[in-house]
Amino acid sequence: MESFPVIDLEKLNGEERGxxxxxxxxxxxxxxxFELVNHGLSxxxxxxxxxxxxxxxxxxxxxxFKQMVASKGLEAVQSEIDDIDWESTFHLRHLPVSDISEVPxxxxxxxxxxxxxxxxxxxxxxxLLDLLCENLGLEKGYLKRAFHGSKGPTFGTKVSxxxxxxxxxxxxxxxxxxxxxxxxxxxxxxxxxxxQLLKDGQWVDVPPMRHSIVINLGDQLEVIxxxxxxxxxxxxxxxxxxxxxxxxxxxxxxSDAVIYPAPELAEKEEKGQVxxxxxxxxxxxxxxxxxxxxxxPRFEAMKTIEPSLNSGPIATV
Ligand SMILES: [Fe+2]
Numbered sequence: 001m002e003s004f005p006v007i008d009l010e011k012l013n014g015e016e017r018g019x020x021x022x023x024x025x026x027x028x029x030x031x032x033x034f035e036l037v038n039h040g041l042s043x044x045x046x047x048x049x050x051x052x053x054x055x056x057x058x059x060x061x062x063x064x065f066k067q068m069v070a071s072k073g074l075e076a077v078q079s080e081i082d083d084i085d086w087e088s089t090f091h092l093r094h095l096p097v098s099d100i101s102e103v104p105x106x107x108x109x110x111x112x113x114x115x116x117x118x119x120x121x122x123x124x125x126x127x128l129l130d131l132l133c134e135n136l137g138l139e140k141g142y143l144k145r146a147f148h149g150s151k152g153p154t155f156g157t158k159v160s161x162x163x164x165x166x167x168x169x170x171x172x173x174x175x176x177x178x179x180x181x182x183x184x185x186x187x188x189x190x191x192x193x194x195x196q197l198l199k200d201g202q203w204v205d206v207p208p209m210r211h212s213i214v215i216n217l218g219d220q221l222e223v224i225x226x227x228x229x230x231x232x233x234x235x236x237x238x239x240x241x242x243x244x245x246x247x248x249x250x251x252x253x254x255s256d257a258v259i260y261p262a263p264e265l266a267e268k269e270e271k272g273q274v275x276x277x278x279x280x281x282x283x284x285x286x287x288x289x290x291x292x293x294x295x296x297p298r299f300e301a302m303k304t305i306e307p308s309l310n311s312g313p314i315a316t317v
Pocket of ligand 1: 177178179234
């Protein structure tokens, strides 16, 4: 099997631009995942973010996680658990309005570092959307506009830790799923592995790499590209040694953005538009109860759901 795609973004500025764009295209079409180096976020910022997150976990989250494990008797399970993940988590919102100032138990330097981290990731997400447009033959800015809605995109970070697990064969760190949203930028632990994606029926490790950002595509990009790019199933295997840090930042459409296949891409397909048209927040309502199920029935269900906004009927195709 080919090796996991690693893309040096700095090469976009030189004579290797063409081959780099081709690598991104291949990764989007065949993997739904790729890993970026030289992506523009400084190593110093990433090191601070990592240190502050690890300190925060120790200080504010570890005890809560241990209590949850004890209360549910997870250390002693004898059979496979399919309704709990071995994961400690909380969320930060950056767009449309940041909530970092209101989230409790965060040190001031943590808030500042995460604000800077989010700002730089937002720029990277927007650059990537335009690179995708270029590869798809869509005009520059198309995807950003498709995500805009009335208030701009939603952007947030899921801060996760996967502590050492005594029963990794019985409890997943995070059960298999595809991501609902747009484009996901992951800063993962450089030592403790665990993230895997499903490729050609086999689980493939996403290799930890210091200072890299892992990118994956969510369900909305599958819809907008009319299936040319696919959201890919992934999961986290809990490890018996080491605590895995995972900061997944989701650059998603605004809640009232209307999502549908780009007409230019649907027209090129003999079968026409195969994905539904819907309001993003309606998709998220459906996803909330079905995250760990296959995506295809979600897309089918969206063909029959009435839009919740009062913006007039939207045609479903
Ligand atoms: Fe995910």
